[in-house]
Amino acid sequence: MKKYTIDYSHSTIGFSVRHMMISQIHGTFESYNAELTVLDIEQVQDAKVSFSIIVASVSTKNFDRDVHLVSPDFFDADVYPKIYFESTSIEKLEDKQFAIHGDLTIKNITKPVIFTTIYTGSGMNPWAQEVYGFQAKSKIDRRDFNLVYNALLETGGVLISDEIDIVVDLEVNPV
Structure with a gap:
């Protein structure tokens, strides 16, 4: 197994949510740590991602x-x-496309999620460093x-959609 490090200046953990049912609000998390170990970076079924x-x-x-967002109304970041x-399994869907199954924990609540993942190239x-x-x-x-x-909005609907889209763009380098 080979370890890879995240190139933070070329990577993003982002999300978006519908606001007032008419527009998308986008956000990112600026500070994170990630670990990726895998035998073959282009065929990631054996990878461990956290x-x-x-x-x-x-x-x-x-x-x-x-x-x-960091207040008790949402994430309650102090608590x-x-x-x-953390990934639990990875399945190949097509050439260069994978489903990363894993456990997502927010506010000490853990739920299974699936990230549809595309290997975008190297x-x-x-x-002179591989990426x-x-x-x-x-x-x-x-x-x-x-x-x-x-x-609730006076015109009907809600201020914030319940569905959150998550997009993670990563550039990694071998350690």
């Missing part, structure tokens, strides 16, 4: 919203400072993790 995300690093490019993901960076790219996507229901804050 993430630890610092909740307080959430950024939606709106200070007041970010403060609200639950990290989000965790290359050599300007410093490999992946994009992983999943959808969760935030209520499953006790992220239940919401408000």
Whole structure:
């Protein structure tokens, strides 16, 4: 098994949620740690993937919203400072496409999730270092993790959708 490190300057853990049922709000987590070990980086079925995300690093490019997200109304970062993901199995779907099954833990609630993952390619960076790219996507229901804050709108509907889209873009390098 070979270990890979995340190139943080070329990687993103992002999410989006529908706001007022008319627009998408996008955010990222700026501070996280990830471990990837695998025998063959291009055929990842034997990989072990884990993430630890610092909740307080959430950024939606709106200070007041970010403060609200780390408050007890949402993530309650003082009590639950990290989000965790650990893969449990990986299956090949097609050439360069995989389903990464794993356990996602938010606010000490663990639920199974599946990330549809695409191996986006490899290359050599300007410093003669191998790089490999992946994009992983999943959808969760935030209520499953006790992220239940919401408000009803006068026009009908809700302020925040229950469905959260997660997109992880990774560039990794062998250690």
